[in-house]
Amino acid sequence: MTIQKVCILGAGTLGSRVALQAAISGYTVSVYDIHEKALDFGFQTMKKILSQLEKGKLLKEAQEKILSRIYFTTDAEKAIQDADIVNESVTEEVEVKKEVWRKFGKIAPKKTFFTTNTSYMLPSMFAEESGRPEMFCAFHFHDVFYSRVVDIMPHPGTDPAMIPMLEDFGRKLNQVPVLVQKENPGYIFNTMLLALIGAAGKLLTGEVGSVEDIDRSWMVNFHMPMGPFGILDSIGLDTAWHVTKNRTDSASVAFAKHLKSYLDQGKLGEKSGEGFYTYPNPAYKSPDFIQ
Structure with a gap:
């Protein structure tokens, strides 16, 4: 064809x-x-x-x-x-x-x-x-x-x-x-990504670390240009919420509730100009962010 x-x-x-x-x-x-x-x-x-x-x-x-x-x-x-x-x-x-x-x-x-x-x-x-x-x-x-x-x-x-x-x-x-040889929710990469996002969400809602410090830890340790919450902003918080809200474990329920609070304010991430960070110049892109 x-x-x-x-x-x-x-x-x-x-x-x-x-x-x-x-x-x-x-x-x-x-x-x-x-x-x-x-x-x-x-x-x-x-x-x-x-x-x-x-x-x-x-x-x-x-x-x-x-x-x-x-x-x-x-x-x-x-x-x-x-x-x-x-x-x-x-x-x-x-x-x-x-x-x-x-x-x-x-x-x-x-x-x-x-x-x-x-x-x-x-x-x-x-x-x-x-x-x-x-x-x-x-x-x-x-x-x-x-x-x-x-x-x-x-x-x-x-x-x-x-x-x-x-x-x-x-x-x-x-x-x-x-x-992907057989059906799998999240394909290959998103299955791995969801584990990362889930862990970051649990750290945030459990008040273990702030958005910025969780991202800093990931960025510096793995030499990455953005962390889990920067990634979420690029994906779209509405998309992340749709996925997270369907999970029934307590950590996902808590994080879905947290994401919904952003959606209710019209904060969808990069595409709306604001999510966990403000765009077009998010804080994590500043050289000072990881100093």
Whole structure:
């Protein structure tokens, strides 16, 4: 199969990055969201990333050509028209995803392959809703530009032929494909990351250490540019809350409550300008932070 048109469902932080990388890689891209405001956010996110890439080697003319390949719309039928592959990045709620896949399963061309970018849910949780479970697979990106891993995680009903196709597509998107051999919540990296975030949350809610000192300890000991709470800000505190609130151990319950207090104030992390830190110049990026 030759992929030419890519459809992205959800114009949030990650969906916008996947769409932009697809356009950079030469694909025609449609970006769908139910909110015009989200589409505008996605467009502004793309322009910001392109301006950062411009400082390297991407010229202004190239930026305009890349953006010309991307179509933003709130019209589902226009978004899915002639799409070869869909990648979904909507809210981490099972019922929301089921509703999205019921809708697009009915209107997508028969040739269209379906992929989900869910961070912690399993593709088998909503593959049947798509109406073509054999053409459904998790295809999960990380940061896209900084962390270039894309996870391929089939469910038991996925056609095995999808895997080499997705591996090839992932490489063409300048990503490193990682095959998750069986369904696992959190894939490989996020399973490891959740252990780190869970430990950091437990230290914070247990008043063992402050946000800054927990991050400092991690950054200095492992020579990292950010710590667990800086990472959470980049992921999005809303995403972290959706994952944490579904865990029933006391430490996760306490941390989910703590995260919710930030969400109630509109503090979602880097994308809203404030989370555990304030952006665009978070304290952990200052040389004085680890002195």
